Amino acid sequence: MDSMITNPIYCGDFVYQRYYVTDTITGRMTENRGELPQYTIKDDHPAIVSREDWDAAQQIMNNRSENRKGSKKRRHDRKEFFNVFHCSECGAPVIHVRSSKGGVHYWRCRTAEKKYLEETCEVRGFREVSIxxxxxxxxxxxxxxxxxxxxxxxxxxxxxxxxxxxxxxEQVKEDMQQLYYKLYDTVEEGEQQGGDPTQIKEITGQIVFLQNQIYDFENRExxxxxxxxxxxxxxxxxxxxxxxxxxxxxxxxxxxxxxxxxxxxxxxxxxxxxxxxxxxxxxxxxxxxxxxxxxxxxxxxxxxxx
Structure with missing residues (x-):
């Protein structure tokens, strides 16, 4: 009975790579808990359990899990890894994934994890303890x-x-000071004779560019x-x-x-x-x-x- 309400094959779905071979000599199989990508094919074959009964069973199991003492998921505390890792193959961020069984923590390429995306990546997940x-x-x-x-x-x-x-x-600071003088003169001339707004905008843009160079230098220092x-x-x-x-x-x-x-x-x-x-x-x-x-x-x- 447990198998029928936990294995999607009974409701007509097929999960590709739910298990994978860990030893090619002995043919030993291991349940895939995030190490490799998984793909679900909906309505792949005639169902033994109706979709309505299957979904209802999943809801009951989820409710029971939430009601169990201590069933609330503790917030993951390995915050040092977030926003640090990227995938070498596709460049996507490597995100935290927790397996449904055992609560094992993995880090996996976001593209590989999001199976509904058009782009794909076959890089497997890595256990947090291994990292x-x-x-x-x-x-x-x-x-x-x-x-x-x-x-x-x-x-x-x-x-x-x-x-x-x-x-x-120092040269950048001097150049920026000269631009300020030029800006003052241009604005004053514009007030008296009706200056060109385009020229004021151009000078202001040059000042901002040089100011950003100074900020970058100071931040680096x-x-x-x-x-x-x-x-x-x-x-x-x-x-x-x-x-x-x-x-x-x-x-x-x-x-x-x-x-x-x-x-x-x-x-x-x-x-x-x-x-x-x-x-x-x-x-x-x-x-x-x-x-x-x-x-x-x-x-x-x-x-x-x-």
Missing amino acids: EHTFMALLQEMKKDDGFRDNIRQALKELIPNESERKQL QNCLEAEKDLEWFLEELEGIQEFKPDKERIEFRPDIFSKIVEKGVIHPDGRIVYDLKFGMQLTATGNEKMVWRLKMKRKARKKKK
Whole structure:
């Protein structure tokens, strides 16, 4: 009975890739919980259960689920991942998806998830725990790399405006001041003799253009100052990252580090994530093909008593 009210095949629908092969040698099948795209073909074959009875059964199950104690879905707290990832294949944002069974959290290309769109993307979804795991493994690689600290400091240094750019900024300010003088003269002449509104609009547009250049420079300079502080904090925290064996165990994810250092990430079909760090450096976290969620969490080392 449970199968008849949970499997859409009984109401005449066919769900393509509801299950998929995980082992081509043994032919082992696994339920698809977001790893691969699914497609529903309505009225594919004669129904055993009428559409009305099927829909009514779904409504009853939903009502029972909502009435169960503790059945309310807790708001997802991995906010650090939102608006960060994009798909390497189609460029669409990678969005959060929760499986209907087990409540497992995935991150998947929005185009691949929205099956009704004309555009398609076949990139599978990735478990949130896998993204967390590969990021922590990447942090460990940074920690063990003797040249990493010098390299990332140099990358940030190259983002800071240099002397040549500062001279260009002074020239921009001077040019803008001259345009203001020109604007005043043009407006005054117009009041006396009836000036050309087109000329005033043109001068104003030039002033706005130069002002935006100044704003961009000042924002960049401010961001670099904040990045310098964040970098020193990060390097100090990096020293405290617990060492572990990524192929055998996991350690607790550090959302504070992720949000401080990651600007954006591009997820590839093989699980690789190319991160753009806020310090002007790009690094790649290698996808783990093993079932990361089955790895045991390594215990934190106990602090020695003084």
